[in-house]
Amino acid sequence: MRNVLSVMILAVAVVAASSFPRNARSVAAAPQQSSAVFDSVGNLKLPTGFRSWVQVGTPLTPNGLNNGEAGFPEFHNVYIEKKNVDVYLKTGSFPEGTVIVKELTRVLTPTFPDGSRMEPSGRGYFNGEYNGIDETVKDSKRFADTNGWGFFTFGHHPLPYEKTSAEEPVADCAGCHIGVAKTDMTWVQFYPLLRDKKGY
Amino acid sequence: MQKYLLGIVAGVGVLAACSFLFNTGPVVAQTQQYPVYDSAGGVKTPTGYRAWVFVGAPLTPEGLNDGKYNCDQPGGCTRSNFPEYHHVYIEKKNVDAYLKTGSFPEGTVIVKELTRVLKPTFPDSSRTEPSGRGYFNGEFNGIDMSVKDSKRFAATNGWGFFTFGHHALPYNPTAAESPVTDCAGCHIANVANTDMTWIQFYPQLRDKQAY
Numbered sequence: 001m002r003n004v005l006s007v008m009i010l011a012v013a014v015v016a017a018s019s020f021p022r023n024a025r026s027v028a029a030a031p032q033q034s035s036a037v038f039d040s041v042g043n044l045k046l047p048t049g050f051r052s053w054v055q056v057g058t059p060l061t062p063n064g065l066n067n068g069e070a071g072f073p074e075f076h077n078v079y080i081e082k083k084n085v086d087v088y089l090k091t092g093s094f095p096e097g098t099v100i101v102k103e104l105t106r107v108l109t110p111t112f113p114d115g116s117r118m119e120p121s122g123r124g125y126f127n128g129e130y131n132g133i134d135e136t137v138k139d140s141k142r143f144a145d146t147n148g149w150g151f152f153t154f155g156h157h158p159l160p161y162e163k164t165s166a167e168e169p170v171a172d173c174a175g176c177h178i179g180v181a182k183t184d185m186t187w188v189q190f191y192p193l194l195r196d197k198k199g200y
Numbered sequence: 201m202q203k204y205l206l207g208i209v210a211g212v213g214v215l216a217a218c219s220f221l222f223n224t225g226p227v228v229a230q231t232q233q234y235p236v237y238d239s240a241g242g243v244k245t246p247t248g249y250r251a252w253v254f255v256g257a258p259l260t261p262e263g264l265n266d267g268k269y270n271c272d273q274p275g276g277c278t279r280s281n282f283p284e285y286h287h288v289y290i291e292k293k294n295v296d297a298y299l300k301t302g303s304f305p306e307g308t309v310i311v312k313e314l315t316r317v318l319k320p321t322f323p324d325s326s327r328t329e330p331s332g333r334g335y336f337n338g339e340f341n342g343i344d345m346s347v348k349d350s351k352r353f354a355a356t357n358g359w360g361f362f363t364f365g366h367h368a369l370p371y372n373p374t375a376a377e378s379p380v381t382d383c384a385g386c387h388i389a390n391v392a393n394t395d396m397t398w399i400q401f402y403p404q405l406r407d408k409q410a411y
Binding site: 050060071077108126159196 | 330339410
């Protein structure tokens, strides 16, 4: 009987040991760890690595359709870390610490007044040079005044971008995003992956 | 003794069950096996690509094109050959290799997923949103895919071309290699010098910017 007991204890230990690595992995992926890094005066540092995050959508507001000066010139490539997309797809809201990066690119050498050009695939718009970054960070305490999200910009111009950004005034970013307060301050309606919930 | 043996058997069983669970994750995440060809040389629809590295999004809206394409598709004829956004995805390991060497490794898969534009209100297919007048991603609308395999696709500069339809979900579950005139011909004519790929439209590859 004692032998049987010790074997049972061993079996339980095996279960515990086996589930430990699984848990360790999910802890490593915990969304509490934000990629947002703030400096000593509270400015956000320029994000890195975001071009390998999940792209959720690419709005395009060409200068040619916006009196020569679009507010966001011109392609908006929007990136979110996979762990945070996963949570959104499950729960419908983003975890604390989520970072959303919108990197602009110009359109490639326009030949029509609307900013488009002809290529073998047809007439349209093609990604030109990188042209700046806007970023939002979810932190319900730090950004309690603006529905839990802070808004930052590292410039709307070619590389190199600004190295740090102070939080933007409400009138510049958050004020407009209040219009999408019901979808966690994010323009989910433009991001098929989040909007249509089809997975990867 | 019999009970003792029974305990061991149970213990081993639990161990086996646990390691099965533990291994499931990494095995599922592996993509090296893709694509697998069936006896007719066809491949299955790719999966997981929306989490790969996004390299660019050409856009050829219906409103700016005046052709007659895709007439065999469930949605009927379109004015654009590739309606309308083309989101292009490549696995990170293969982007890494390209950034280092200027060409893609054998086995590289490039997925181009189309989306329509969101509810057009102007003749050029654009609409106005708080961020300005322009184009926004509508529904998913099909997949084209290229695969680098210098032996299998020797006749088309080492790349095979496939399409899973230019239409809304669900996509075709498998694809045979597309005829040269449908895909490879244009890639050979225009981008043979950049590994059969439209690098000029993909800032990260074109401008060699890291992540």
